[in-house]
Amino acid sequence: MYSEIEKHISKYIKLSPDEWNRFTGVLIHKKLYKKQYLIQEGDPVEYEYYVVKGCLKAYHVDADGNQHIVQFAIEDWWISDFKAFFKEEKARLTIDCIEASELIGIKKSDLEQLYIEIPNLERFFRIKLTNAFVSFQDRILSALEKTSAQRYLEFISTYPNIEQRISNYHIANYLGIKPESLSRLRRQILNIKQ
């Protein structure tokens, strides 16, 4: 049941069998259908989730009803409204399933207790946080200095596995442009390539 997440964490730290038991003891398992919500705006956010199977998106809906996607997640990724999770605030983001998904959740309060009992686990989550921070910084720089076409090409080469599974509509929302604009860019890119 928890073999994927153990394998994932073992890439970064080593835990004893006792520590694994303590850790897996607090995990919860969740199965969601396509389009089902994991978190809705306004919810308290007690959990962060590891994706065993499936594909999800975390987004904010603006005053005009447009979705703006902060993060996608597929197998072996973590997802939550991390701001709300860390700060213990109500969710500002909505998270739902692009595909039927299977998740493993861990509660913030359990995590804090485990940080004390298993310092290595704190290390693991600090490394993950550092990586997330770095990728956000890259994304900010990319938004500041690249054209939409460059960002699109960057996206599909950085996340080819995700690109196959989500619509251009969602990719456009992630890139901060309209689907019509993405469609035009794709045509231009094709014309240049041929």
Add this chain to the structure above:
Amino acid sequence: MYSEIEKHISKYIKLSPDEWNRFTGVLIHKKLYKKQYLIQEGDPVEYEYYVVKGCLKAYHVDADGNQHIVQFAIEDWWISDFKAFFKEEKARLTIDCIEASELIGIKKSDLEQLYIEIPNLERFFRIKLTNAFVSFQDRILSALEKTSAQRYLEFISTYPNIEQRISNYHIANYLGIKPESLSRLRRQILNIKQ
């Protein structure tokens, strides 16, 4: 000499006198003139810096020679090329002084050792990292869903202390627009207000 940084850290954690001595023992002190570089692209990044006095900017220069500002820092802020610092890579960002500045630096290798000796200190830097992560997430969302005028107003209300001290040229680079565009926006905003 280190009273500001002690006060700053004490807002988040408590350390014993011995722990303070151990901590301050590894710090270095740095004074820079206006326009002087703290970090240049390509440098190894061993230190992160706490700003005692002054004002700096961290930016990337693109292929066309345009600056794109990732971060400003004034008194009581931390600055570095954090990606390079965490990943022990060469700097991709350049950091220089908008005003003459006084900094306190801490080395990554010292920090890692101190994390082991003083777990509370690891907590402090984890909290700072979490805050930085959260503010980056906010900035990404802001870039995705707000107009330039909204982002400008947001910037000057969130950082009124910084806004006073830096040129519109730099604010434009931070917002991802050209100074001419910012100038137009400022006029439009003024016209509306009057």
Add this chain to the structure above:
DNA sequence: AAGAATGATTGACCTATGTTATGAAATTCT
């Protein structure tokens, strides 16, 4: 299989921002 919903593309038109150039005002330097 038929109908409905969703996704992708395209075109005409509009708006915000970039580009280039210029001059005035403010600041810094000596």
Add this chain to the structure above:
DNA sequence: AGAATTTCATAACATAGGTCAATCATTCTT
């Protein structure tokens, strides 16, 4: 103080991307 530099504003024009509307293809539902 006077010169040099930097900052800010403005204008004319170009371009990227948004908006609105229509069409077609694909996938989902029953």
